[in-house]
Amino acid sequence: xxxxxxxxxxxxxxxxxxxxxxxxxxxxxxxxxxxxxxxxxxxxxxxxxxxxxxxxxxxxxxxxxxxxxxxxxxxxxxxxxxxxxxxxxxxxxxxxxxxxxxxxxxxxxxxxxxxxxxxxxxxxxxxxxxxxxxxxxxxxxxxxxxxxxxxxxxxxxxxxxxxxxxxxxxxxxxxxxxxxxxxxxxxxxxxxxxxxxxxxxxxxxxxxxxxxxxxxxxxxxxxxxxxxxxxxx
Numbered sequence: 001x002x003x004x005x006x007x008x009x010x011x012x013x014x015x016x017x018x019x020x021x022x023x024x025x026x027x028x029x030x031x032x033x034x035x036x037x038x039x040x041x042x043x044x045x046x047x048x049x050x051x052x053x054x055x056x057x058x059x060x061x062x063x064x065x066x067x068x069x070x071x072x073x074x075x076x077x078x079x080x081x082x083x084x085x086x087x088x089x090x091x092x093x094x095x096x097x098x099x100x101x102x103x104x105x106x107x108x109x110x111x112x113x114x115x116x117x118x119x120x121x122x123x124x125x126x127x128x129x130x131x132x133x134x135x136x137x138x139x140x141x142x143x144x145x146x147x148x149x150x151x152x153x154x155x156x157x158x159x160x161x162x163x164x165x166x167x168x169x170x171x172x173x174x175x176x177x178x179x180x181x182x183x184x185x186x187x188x189x190x191x192x193x194x195x196x197x198x199x200x201x202x203x204x205x206x207x208x209x210x211x212x213x214x215x216x217x218x219x220x221x222x223x224x225x226x227x228x229x230x231x232x233x
Contacts, residue, residue: 009051012049014125022118025042028041041072045074056078061090076096076098078100079100080099082109096112101124105127171185173188
């Protein structure tokens with residue numbers, strides 16, 4: 001199997017979402033603006049995640065300028081990098097460009113990107129955990145956190161997710177999958193609490209909790225999807 005050369009659009013979107021959440025300005029609106037592009041709008045930022053076969057060209061930067069809301073700072077995240085022309089025009093227009101490596105780490109490519117970047121970086125969402133590496137230094141995870149298909153958005157649970165780790169958790173309200181650091185569900189807006197697994201005398205019990213919007217708590221097994229779960233104190 002060929003080695004993955006860059007993040008997929010779905011993975012790049014997740015990395016950008018977590019970066020914005022870490023910045024303290026999570027997306028309020030999310031849409032697929034065009035093929036290969038996802039648009040995220042926050043209180044202060046107008047952001048596009050652009051995926052292409054090669055470096056993002058200056059035409060994509062100009063398209064962002066035409067589409068952007070007035071008064072918002074402009075950002076582009078790309079898993080394939082940027083051409084010299086794109087970087088040049090972004091510098092003159094005050095646009096922040098970030099390239100995404102295979103771990104999901106955002107690398108500033110322009111002066112404005114370096115200015116807006118948080119003082120501390122978020123944990124790269126696709127970096128292999130040390131506990132998952134064998135003695136040869138390779139990751140022992142059974143699969144990637146997200147599907148490698150380009151379909152977006154994914155409203156249903158992604159079967160490609162490795163449920164054996166708790167880096168990723170489903171929103172019990174609507175089933176959308178998020179990284180464990182996400183605070184709010186991007187689909188329904190519910191507050192998220194990382195799914196946990198507890199061992200009992202009878203065996204392993206999977207418990208997922210989330211404060212629902214109506215004030216009640218909902219439980220759902222991440223393995224089988226059952227809602228018939230005993231709450232363990």
